[in-house]
Amino acid sequence: MSSPVIVWLRRDLRLADQPALAEAARKGSVIPVYICDDDTPRHRAMGGASRWWLHHSLQSLDASLRARGSRLILRRGRSDEVLAKLAHETGAGEVHALHHYEPWWRNAEKAVAKAVTLCLHHGNYLAPPGSVTTGSGGLYKIFTPFWRALRERMPPPEPLPCPDAIPAPPQWPASDALDDWALLPTRPDWAGGLRDTWRPGEESAMERLAAFAEEAGDYAGQRNLPARDGTSMLSPHLHFGEISPAQAWHGAAQAGGSVDTFLGELGWRDYAQNVILQYPDYGAKNAREPFGDFPWRQSPADLQAWQQGRTGYPIVDAGMRQLWHTGWMHNRVRMIAASFLIKHLLIDWREGERWFWDTLVDADYGNNAVNWQWTSGSGVDANMFVRIMAPLTQSAKFDAADYIRQWVPELAGLSDAQIHDPPPGVRPRGYPEKRIDHREARERALAAWQQAKAAASVRDPLS
Structure with a gap:
């Protein structure tokens, strides 16, 4: 008999469209393994919400494997050490896995390759990160030309089917x-709100995609309205690889209408990986000057008010409470809440990035870092800092009244005209006053920006 093959699973917790699993099964018996490795990512170990999702996703994956004659082996420790030990125990000749592009996983893949025969496959993105290049062979830094070039290579290949059976080894190794x-x-x-909102796993991901595909043609018109169910809510399923981007593309692309807007969001996910491939520390380091000289405020009270949804701005508070309850926040509100932290409260974007990392069930390193740097203006492709979102205007423009009523129930009795910015006479007792007035916040932010530019100019006159 041929020696068994290990399939090393990370953020690719599915059986369908899983090239590493398909190739391993073609070669012989398969040992699927997931390693709880907090040592390799160190301070980028999963946050609390992601760990909740992971538990249920692994549970679902194991059930799917057992239905096909297999099972999931669980081990804990450094990936390279665990895989080397497991290969020795089982006589496995190879380890197959999907490429991952977070800097710690790239380092882990190098370490694993020194310990065992590692065969890496593509399959977590529409196109392999780094493969979409400019005319001169370089990597794109700006989204629009990147998406134009990626779009020319679409659609992605048809997804691989889910195997009917998976060959089992003669003897299973021990599992945690x-x-x-x-x-x-x-x-x-x-986690009560997470349980009420989500059902992790591959089956649930495919059901959510099928439901979204029926409405995807109106995506552009609905996705910015927080009170509507216009987004796909596929982000945590995509992050944990319970569904592949190719499956999402092929499942929705025929919807017509404005579905191209949704496909562009899948492209943004690829773009984010393209960025962290070039800038591995993008989640911690400003990409642009003069942000190294920016006079960020140190205000634990303001930061806590934002985290708890107690800023006095209903749309911001609704989003932050939705995040805490469900582990997810509507995309339009994410932008509003992030802009408020950075430009109204003048708190370093990295504080927000860390909070989202711990509280989001879809806490993806590339997306999280790129989105926060886009909002702050510090990214390689970013909104200008001087474009300061007006949360009260945004709330009314995108018809967020019912969204606010759901997540800030103390305001539920206010009219649509009052709820976006409750006047002093009707602001309910117990709901906080604004941490800062919008006009004052705008003036303070612009002054801080001028100070940062001046400091950068003195430090480096050519910057």
Whole structure:
């Protein structure tokens, strides 16, 4: 008999359109393994919401594997050490996996390749990051030309089918018990809202895609309205690889209408990986001057008010409470809430990036870093800092009244005209006053920007 093949799973927790699994099964018996490795990413270990999702996703994946004659092996430790030990125990000749592009996973892949025979496959993005190049062979930094070049290579290949059966090894190696990893919160159990909102796993991902495909033709008209169910809500399923981007593309592309807007969002996901491939520390380091000299405020009270949804701006507070309750926030509101932290409160974007990393079920390193740097103006492709979102105007423009009523129930009795910016006479007792007036915040932000530019000019007259 041929030696078994290990399939190393990370953010690719699916059986369909899984090139590493398909190739391993073609070669012989398969040992699927997921490693709880907090040592390799160090300070980028998964946050609390992501760990909740991971527990249920692994549970679902194991059930799907068992239905096909296989099972999921769980081990804990450094990926290279665990895989080397597992290969020795089982006599496995190869390890197959999908490429990952977060800097810690790229380092881990190098370490694993020194310990075992590692065969890497593509499949987590529409096109392999780094493969979409300019005419001179360089990598794109700006989204629009990147998307234009990527679009010319679409559609992606047809997704691989889910295997009917997966060959099992003669003997299964020992596995950890999932509950022993303590991924779920217990003291306290804050995940009630997550349980009410989500059902992790490949089957749920495909059901959500099918439901979204029926409405995808009106995506452009609905996605900016927080009170409507106009977004796909596929982001955590895509992040954990319960569904591939190729499956999402082919599942929605025929909807017509404005579905190209949704396909562009899949393209943005590829773009974010293209950025972190060039700038591995993008989640911690400004890409542009003069942000190294920006006079960020140190205000724990303001930061906490933003985190808790107590800023006095209803649309911001609704978004932050939705995030805490469900582990997810509507995309339009994410932009408003992020802009408020950066430009109204003048708090470093990295504080927001860290909070989202811990509280989002779709906390993706590339997307999170690129989106925060886009909002702050510090990214390689970013909104200008002086474009300061007006949250009260945005709230009314995008018809957020019912969204606010859902997530800020103390304002539920206000009229549509009042709820976006409750006047002093009708602002309910217990709902906070604004941390800062919009006009004052705008003037303060513009003054800070001028100060940063002046400081950068003194430090480097040619900047």
